[in-house]
Amino acid sequence: MVDAQSTLTLDDSQRWAGVYKLLDRSSLIHPEFEPVDQIKEFIKEAKILVIGAGGLGCEILKNLALSGFCNIHVIDMDTIDVSNLNRQFLFRRADVGKPKAVTAAAFINKRVQGVTVTPHYCKIQDKDEDFYQEFALVICGLDSIEARRWMNATLFGMFDPENPDTMKPLIDGGTEGFKGQARVILPGNTSCYECSMDMLSKPTGFPLCTIANTPRLPEHCIEWASVLEWPNKHGERKMDTDDPKDIQWLYETALARAKQYNIQGVTYSLTQGVVKNIIPAIASTNAIIAASCCNEALKLASTSAKYLNNYMMYSGNDSVYTYTFEHQRKDDCPVCGNAVSKMEFRGDKTLEEFMDFLKEKPDAQLKKPSFAIAGKPLYLQAPKSLEEALRPNLLKPLKDLVSSGDQITVTDSTLPFSLQVEITLV
Amino acid sequence: MIKIWSMKKDNATVDKKKPKVSAAQIRVQKDLGELDLPKTMKMTFPNPEDLLNFELEISPDEAFYAGGTFKFSFAVNGNYPHDPPKVKCLQKIYHPNIQADGNICLNILREDWKPVLTLNSVMVGLQYLLLEPNADDPLNKEAAEDLRNNRRNFESNVHKSIRGGSVNGVQYDNVMSHK
Numbered sequence: 001m002v003d004a005q006s007t008l009t010l011d012d013s014q015r016w017a018g019v020y021k022l023l024d025r026s027s028l029i030h031p032e033f034e035p036v037d038q039i040k041e042f043i044k045e046a047k048i049l050v051i052g053a054g055g056l057g058c059e060i061l062k063n064l065a066l067s068g069f070c071n072i073h074v075i076d077m078d079t080i081d082v083s084n085l086n087r088q089f090l091f092r093r094a095d096v097g098k099p100k101a102v103t104a105a106a107f108i109n110k111r112v113q114g115v116t117v118t119p120h121y122c123k124i125q126d127k128d129e130d131f132y133q134e135f136a137l138v139i140c141g142l143d144s145i146e147a148r149r150w151m152n153a154t155l156f157g158m159f160d161p162e163n164p165d166t167m168k169p170l171i172d173g174g175t176e177g178f179k180g181q182a183r184v185i186l187p188g189n190t191s192c193y194e195c196s197m198d199m200l201s202k203p204t205g206f207p208l209c210t211i212a213n214t215p216r217l218p219e220h221c222i223e224w225a226s227v228l229e230w231p232n233k234h235g236e237r238k239m240d241t242d243d244p245k246d247i248q249w250l251y252e253t254a255l256a257r258a259k260q261y262n263i264q265g266v267t268y269s270l271t272q273g274v275v276k277n278i279i280p281a282i283a284s285t286n287a288i289i290a291a292s293c294c295n296e297a298l299k300l301a302s303t304s305a306k307y308l309n310n311y312m313m314y315s316g317n318d319s320v321y322t323y324t325f326e327h328q329r330k331d332d333c334p335v336c337g338n339a340v341s342k343m344e345f346r347g348d349k350t351l352e353e354f355m356d357f358l359k360e361k362p363d364a365q366l367k368k369p370s371f372a373i374a375g376k377p378l379y380l381q382a383p384k385s386l387e388e389a390l391r392p393n394l395l396k397p398l399k400d401l402v403s404s405g406d407q408i409t410v411t412d413s414t415l416p417f418s419l420q421v422e423i424t425l426v
Numbered sequence: 427m428i429k430i431w432s433m434k435k436d437n438a439t440v441d442k443k444k445p446k447v448s449a450a451q452i453r454v455q456k457d458l459g460e461l462d463l464p465k466t467m468k469m470t471f472p473n474p475e476d477l478l479n480f481e482l483e484i485s486p487d488e489a490f491y492a493g494g495t496f497k498f499s500f501a502v503n504g505n506y507p508h509d510p511p512k513v514k515c516l517q518k519i520y521h522p523n524i525q526a527d528g529n530i531c532l533n534i535l536r537e538d539w540k541p542v543l544t545l546n547s548v549m550v551g552l553q554y555l556l557l558e559p560n561a562d563d564p565l566n567k568e569a570a571e572d573l574r575n576n577r578r579n580f581e582s583n584v585h586k587s588i589r590g591g592s593v594n595g596v597q598y599d600n601v602m603s604h605k
C-alpha cells in the first residue's frame with residue numbers, strides 16, 4: 001500500500017474532517033470496508049461528471065463539492081432564465097442570459113477552496129466516447145427523457161465486460177413536483193434507464209381535431225399555434241423553443257385564438273411550459289433527490305457503505321412515501337438486453353449463406369432474419385419494395401458488405417428485440 | 427463488497443468502437459422486416475439506405491375512396507417508439523379527418539400513441555381512416571358536415587374530388603390510380 005498521507009495536507013484533513021471521520025475508521029456501516037488513504041485520494045482526484053446545471057444540478061454540484069469530490073465536471077447547454085433564480089441558487093440576477101454550466105462552476109470554484117469544477121457549455125451529444133471514458137462516475141440531473149436515454153445508451157455502449165475500467169456507474173435523479181426518484185445504474189449489472197421507459201407517464205398530446213376545431217383549454221390554443229399555425233406561417237423553419245422571439249410569436253398567436261373562442265388563461269409562461277414541456281419544479285424535492293444521488297456517489301466511490309440497489313422512489317404527493325426496490329432488467333430492452341455476440345465467418349461466403357448459417361444455428365433459431373449495419377440495411381425480409389431492392393446483396397460475398405469488427409444488427413420475429421453480431425471475417 | 431472499479435490507473439487503451447446503432451433504428455428495422463402488407467398498400471423508400479423516412483401508398487378497394495391511390499409520408503425520429511412517427515398526407519384530398527395541408531387526425535398518431543404500437547398499427551389506422559371517415563373528429567369541417575348530413579352527397583363529392591374536381595370552390599388533387 002502506498003502511503004498517500006504525505007500528499008494530504010493539513011488543510012485537506014481539516015477541510016474534509018467530517019467525511020474523513022467516516023473514511024478513517026473501519027466502518028460500522030460496512031464490515032468489509034478497510035480505511036486506506038487511497039480512498040481519500042480517489043475521492044479527491046476521481047473525475048466526476050454532472051449532467052445538467054439546473055435545479056437538480058445546482059444541488060448536486062454543491063453536495064459533491066462539500067463531500068470531498070474535488071475534480072468535478074459539469075455539462076449544460078442552457079443559459080440562465082430569470083425564472084430559474086428561485087431555486088437554482090448558484091445563479092444571481094446579474095447572471096441571467098449566461099451559460100448555466102459556466103456560472104455554476106465559477107460559483108463553486110470561488111466558494112469551496114480545493115475544488116475545481118470544469119464547465120462544458122454544450123450538448124451531451126457534442127461529446128464523444130473518449131470524453132466520457134475519462135470519468136469515474138456520471139450523475140444525471142436532467143428533465144429531458146431524450147438526453148437521459150442518450151446518456152444511458154452511450155455508457156452501456158462503452159462498456160466492455162473484459163475491461164472493468166469501461167464500466168461507468170450512472171446515478172440518475174429526476175423530480176416532478178413533490179415526486180422524484182434516484183437510481184444507480186451499473187452497465188453490465190443492473191437494469192438501465194431504457195428498461196424503465198414504460199414506467200413513464202408520457203405527457204398526452206391533445207387530439208388534433210380538438211385543437212383544430214373545438215378548443216376549450218388555453219393549452220389547446222397554444223398547441224394550435226405550435227402544431228398547426230407554426231408550419232403554415234414559417235414553412236420549413238423549425239421552431240426554436242429556446243428563442244424568446246419564437247415563444248413570443250406562439251404566445252401572441254395562441255392569445256388571439258383564445259380571444260376568438262373566449263378562452264382565458266393563455267400566458268407567456270404557460271406557452272413556454274406547454275411547448276417546452278416544462279414540469280413543475282420544487283426546490284426541496286430537488287434537494288432530497290440530489291442528496292440521495294450524491295450520497296450514492298460517495299458510497300460508490302469510497303466503498304464505505306452498500307450502495308442503492310437500485311431504484312428509490314420518493315413521493316410527497318400524499319403525505320410522504322418512499323420505496324426502494326430492485327428494478328428488474330427487461331429481457332427485450334434495446335439497450336442492455338442487446339448483448340453482442342462475436343462470430344467468425346468466411347468473407348468469401350455470401351450474405352445468404354450467412355443467413356442460412358444463423359437459421360440453422362440451434363441457439364439462434366431465426367426464421368426470417370433482417371440485417372443492417374449502423375441503421376443501414378443490408379437485407380430486409382419486408383416490405384416488398386425494399387426486399388427487392390436489397391435482394392442482390394444476398395448473393396454478394398460478405399467481405400463486399402461488411403468489414404471485420406462491424407456490428408450487424410439482426411432482427412427476427414423470434415427475437416425479443418435484436419441480436420448484435422460482431423463479425424470477424426476469416 | 428465488490429470493488430466496482432479499479433482504483434489504480436492503468437493506461438489500457440480502450441478499443442475504438444464503430445458507431446452504435448440506435449434503439450430507434452433497431453425498432454424500425456424490426457417493424458419493417460416483420461411487415462406483411464395487404465395488396466392495397468405499397469411502400470417506397472426515396473433513399474433505400476434510410477429506413478427512417480419513407481412513403482406509403484394506400485389504394486382502397488372499397489368504400490368512398492376506392493379507385494384512388496393515397497400517398498403518405500412517414501418520418502421516424504430518434505426517440506421512436508417513445509414518440510410516434512410523423513405522418514402527413516402528401517395530396518390535397520377531400521376527407522373529414524385530413525386537412526388540405528396534410529395533417530391527419532388519427533388518435534394513435536398523437537394522444538393514444540404507445541411504444542408497443544408499431545409502424546404496422548399506423549398503416550392499418552390510415553387504411554381504416556380511408557374506409558371509415560369519421561364525422562365526429564373533423565379537421566375538414568365542411569367534409570365532416572357533408573358526411574354527417576348526406577352520405578350520398580358526400581360520396582359524390584369524394585368521387586369528384588379524387589378525380590381532380592372542385593368541391594365548394596376548392597380544387598383537390600387527382601389521385602386516381604390509373605391516371
Ligand SMILES: [Zn+2]
Pocket residue numbers: 191192193194195196329330333334335336337
Ligand atoms: Zn435496459
